[in-house]
Amino acid sequence: MLSCKPLNGPFGVEVFDAGLGTAEAEEHSAELLEALHKHQLLLFSDQDLSAEAQLRVTSLFGRPALPWDPTRAHPASPYVEVFRESPPRAYKRPAEHWHSDASFRAEPTDATLLYGVTVPSEGGRTHFNDTRLPLSALPARLRERVASLHAVHDFGRNFSTLRRASSQASEEEARAQLVALPPVTHPLVRPHPVTGEPALYLNEMCLDRVVDLPEDESRELIEELYAHTLHPRWQYAHMWRPGDLLVWDNPSLLHRGEAVPPGLHRRVHRTTAQYAGRAR
Structure with missing residues (x-):
């Protein structure tokens, strides 16, 4: 049986004795997935x-998924993305906005794994925000209203504009990505794809509008949901240490990166997975 200790926040645990990277981890796969959903x-x-x-x-958490952007692929595997940051820079990275990974795809990312290879001694934290509890805490009338809406x-x-501004994509590449x-x-x-538990599904980077609402009413509703949801009482900020591996559930969490201070460096490796046994 796995041993877990709560993190210093309203959700999340540190997991011990999982034997990651060994054959022993296979024995804990179901327990690990259950812990992630909980x-x-x-x-x-x-x-x-x-x-x-x-x-x-x-693979313990689902079917590994190829990244939507192959330009950061690790030389050893197209499934592993390498992210490096060495400031200063004159732009805000897309990842510094609250988001859920790949919500701009028909089949969004389920689980994200981020491994800290080189981490700064200060700054560079990753912030997480629950989207299940904020939904349950909405006033009843608003909760009933949003339950049937789509965005x-x-x-x-x-996203595309920021990538061009940061020289991460040429104009030609950006046009191809839009297509x-x-x-x-x-x-x-959005119901959780495995457990069915509902959560608000938001994304500062690419949530554009609410379907069938006038533009001003749509924007007002979205801003009201952000103001309600993005609150410290539902957040956890992780200060990285070398060798940390974080695994999170995108259907029920938003996250954002924090800028790395000038003169410091950060390198992380990201993989993603789609859950098996999806309810939809």
């Missing part, structure tokens, strides 16, 4: 994971 965020400290080992760990998630709304990633529609209150 606690939303799992921390595994003091890991030493190659790209291949991280991919094996990813458009558009990659081109902000490959057309706007999609998701419920504003």
